[in-house]
Amino acid sequence: MTDLLTVSRILKEQDNIDILTHHYPDGDTLGSAYALCGILQNMGKNARVITSGTVAGKYEFLSEGVKKQEFEREFVVSVDVAAPTLLGENQQEYENIIDLCIDHHGTNSIEAKVKYVEETSAAASEIIYELAKVMDAEITVPIANGIYTGVSTDTGCFRYTNTTHRSHLIAAEMMASGADWQDINTAMFEMKTRAKLELERMVYRTLEYFFDGRVAVIHTTLEMQEKAGIGDDEVEGLASIPRRIEGVLLGITMREKENGVFKISVRSNKGANAAEFCQIFGGGGHAAAAGCTVEGSLEEVKAKLIEAAEKLI
């Protein structure tokens, strides 16, 4: 296994570097990419970030922290990209020419000359932090912003089970280095679009309890999405709604993907197993969070789910 000192040495020898994020980039892939870009530019190198798919407006400040540079690429790094397909529109051009792959997904299947995959990191940005230390890079404000954004978003603001005490230590250091942590937290965790709120309002109306409140079900339909004026990419974070209700063991979210096809997200509290539930429908996942796809009308699919839930609860 390559160590960070080797990664550091390789990067120091290179110039004109493309940094790839994953498709529909999130806070960690963007935070990692722009932090690394800043580190390389501060060493006098040319570097730029290549994204794929829509980048949400709330991440724009990250790109403002680096210089826009034009150059002939000589070296390619991917960050937080677990598989070639996740390169999205960049897959064809880049999948066979990646020189260095930095990631924290144990399942990483990227083909690269050098791979540094570190599964115990809560975020890829934690690896970038460690790399910055090994490279002896100064943590400027834009770099601190990238790393703080990556760590806070991938840990759900220090709540998810992947959070470690190191995540907090890194956050503390990024705050001390001037990260705009208040603005970042507001943008990442507080603000919602009107369309998102409108959809949530409709979703709340669909909430139903079963089996003395041990199972709760919500749903969205294509019609609801259209009425709320919300794009498919923006529909996220709904699955936690039913699971957060006291007494609920299984929280089921049904999302109409196309006519007659529902994507089912299941979240469980202690006393129920989401993966076991989803396996009934050919899906899978973890004990606390799993998913599957079920075909049929809204009422048909709901009836199938309730019937399956009754056996498990």
Place this chain on the structure above:
Amino acid sequence: MTDLLTVSRILKEQDNIDILTHHYPDGDTLGSAYALCGILQNMGKNARVITSGTVAGKYEFLSEGVKKQEFEREFVVSVDVAAPTLLGENQQEYENIIDLCIDHHGTNSIEAKVKYVEETSAAASEIIYELAKVMDAEITVPIANGIYTGVSTDTGCFRYTNTTHRSHLIAAEMMASGADWQDINTAMFEMKTRAKLELERMVYRTLEYFFDGRVAVIHTTLEMQEKAGIGDDEVEGLASIPRRIEGVLLGITMREKENGVFKISVRSNKGANAAEFCQIFGGGGHAAAAGCTVEGSLEEVKAKLIEAAEKLI
């Protein structure tokens, strides 16, 4: 000003210690009190926590971390209690016999023989952490749970502006000391009662936008509370709903307290001043969060608020 070494010396000399929390205790006053209680008990002293008002079920695990002890009290400590009235039902018995007051509210008006008030701490639990270090106390799991709970709840899980890099450093150390941080975060920030969710569902239906979405207003009435089956103490956390919507400058929450009397909570984003708004109605607060009371029917009060908002926006 007393320093922590003095506080430590005083506590080491005492035994049979009552530790007071504030009325309707929250995670910080309880976390501080039980952590301190554990520290003192581990030194072979008798100590117990005296609360006032209902203690929410989610905090029960904190009291399970200390021994129940009966004794004749000889020494009284208050933690996170900013004023005598906040002692609630314990005010009469205790307000004149407090030996040591530990707090992080700059406005602290408790009369005590010795006071240690440290305003730069995000939570009183941060002071208890520092005290544990000075007293050379081992951070056992129950003590780590108390301190983690206090810091995470008083910082809104590391999001509020009072969060410092020290809050993260302390959280990191409490995690390393075995704090049940996952269960704590789930209980503190994730779970809602069905009644709370029912009220939220009704509140979402009241949401109205004004002035191109720059002002958003929600309300609760006594009737809604009764219909949802929710106690007055449980109605919290609503005020952030309208402020979190993209484009909203002033988020106004109207809460009927008694017939014809509304408590108004105002939260603002950059570009509006909540305190300025509330001053119009004789209230006050900070630029980002302020409050006031307005009398009248729901429609009358709303009309007054909208009229005032128009002038400020």
